[in-house]
Amino acid sequence: MRVISGRAFFRGRLEPLSIAIDETGRIAAIKKALRGDEQMDHGDALILPGCVDLHVHMRDPGLRRKEDFPSGTRSAAMGGVTTVADMPNTVPAVTTATALDAKAAELRGRAAVDYALYAAPQSPEAVPRLANAIALKVYMAESTGNLQVTVQRMSEILRVAEAQRKLVVVHAEEPGKFTKQKAQDLRGHDAVRPKVAEETAVASLARILGEAKVHVAHVTCLEALNAVPAGATCEVTPHHLFLDSSQPIGAQGKVNPPLRSPADRDMLWDAFRNGRIDAVASDHAPHTLDEKGAPFEEAPAGLPGVATAFPLLMRRIRAGELELPRLVAAMAARPAQILGIAKGTIEVGRDADLVVVDPRNIEAVTAKRVRYKCGWTPFEGMEACFPQAVYLRGEAVIEDGEPVSEGQGRLIPGSS
Ligand code: NCD
Ligand code: ZN
Numbered sequence: 001m002r003v004i005s006g007r008a009f010f011r012g013r014l015e016p017l018s019i020a021i022d023e024t025g026r027i028a029a030i031k032k033a034l035r036g037d038e039q040m041d042h043g044d045a046l047i048l049p050g051c052v053d054l055h056v057h058m059r060d061p062g063l064r065r066k067e068d069f070p071s072g073t074r075s076a077a078m079g080g081v082t083t084v085a086d087m088p089n090t091v092p093a094v095t096t097a098t099a100l101d102a103k104a105a106e107l108r109g110r111a112a113v114d115y116a117l118y119a120a121p122q123s124p125e126a127v128p129r130l131a132n133a134i135a136l137k138v139y140m141a142e143s144t145g146n147l148q149v150t151v152q153r154m155s156e157i158l159r160v161a162e163a164q165r166k167l168v169v170v171h172a173e174e175p176g177k178f179t180k181q182k183a184q185d186l187r188g189h190d191a192v193r194p195k196v197a198e199e200t201a202v203a204s205l206a207r208i209l210g211e212a213k214v215h216v217a218h219v220t221c222l223e224a225l226n227a228v229p230a231g232a233t234c235e236v237t238p239h240h241l242f243l244d245s246s247q248p249i250g251a252q253g254k255v256n257p258p259l260r261s262p263a264d265r266d267m268l269w270d271a272f273r274n275g276r277i278d279a280v281a282s283d284h285a286p287h288t289l290d291e292k293g294a295p296f297e298e299a300p301a302g303l304p305g306v307a308t309a310f311p312l313l314m315r316r317i318r319a320g321e322l323e324l325p326r327l328v329a330a331m332a333a334r335p336a337q338i339l340g341i342a343k344g345t346i347e348v349g350r351d352a353d354l355v356v357v358d359p360r361n362i363e364a365v366t367a368k369r370v371r372y373k374c375g376w377t378p379f380e381g382m383e384a385c386f387p388q389a390v391y392l393r394g395e396a397v398i399e400d401g402e403p404v405s406e407g408q409g410r411l412i413p414g415s416s
């Protein structure tokens, strides 16, 4: 039996513990001291549950010039993420069972971490056929991929999803509130797709929600957060927490919904810190430097972030600006719960997906460090705390901060 020890986050607090892992990769025992034939002693480093990123775009198949499954999941592992849920705006778009099966077949054996797949039904009739998807994605406005549906359509989709107890993740922006200006910079993009468009779309969910399980993606401001209906969950991205429209990064900061003002960002951070936001999800959405180098107005929206979400937040723990239980809840326990998967907690019987991190180990984020295929990060130069080791079902995928195994990730199928 393999035994991993360190200061583990167990039942809400840190304590020196040994974690024994059985041959299926599950946690078999958690004790003060355990003996195994293989001991990995991480001393006083922290052992946290592997992060679950419920919103990534790995661009595979069809857009592999931007990212692919091996590269994107390797970066995920480097950032402490052991499960990703991949969005359906790949090519062909995952709108049918055929496309979903084809995508699953295409990805088999190529992921460094465990993964689940979304589908984007374009009609209510499609919903029952998409049972193998972990959840459904509905776009209320155009974003990369052109998968948007009307509010009427969406409410029909919600009724079927409700009957099937299927989670629906929503990109909430109301296109009727977009302005016709041409954006030249990040402030302009914020004006073209303003906060009120987001707030209106989120508020419209209350009318059509019923008993459906709905999760609001990438909430950017307090107005939208306050509009999230009771019973729905929501996520925030690291870019809306750590970047704003004053950043001099041009189209590298262009994303939907847009980066907001510094004041909006401050309020969003406080709301997150105070536990008002369920999850952090990266919305890892890489585009090539070439594409981002186009005139601002034509540059595609989306930015990479799967490798930096956890390290940027971990750095805030050491700085005293965030509590560890909040980070673990938002990056592991809660997203696993929202997706309905048995991950995200260090507990006997759970998969031994573990992140080993030393809060004193502070480095600057660089494009080289995160190894995205697109070759850039909007967080360049920011301080972060990367994991030293990462285990997927008990097997090391990262050692000394570097990838050591690939292709071991498994598909987590949907349940209804
Ligand atoms: C995403 C992409 O590029 O796939 N872009 C973005 O600006 N967030 C799509 C999305 O999540 O809206
Ligand atoms: Zn989106």
Ligand code: ZN
Pocket: 055, 057, 087, 283, 285
């Ligand atoms: Zn997205």
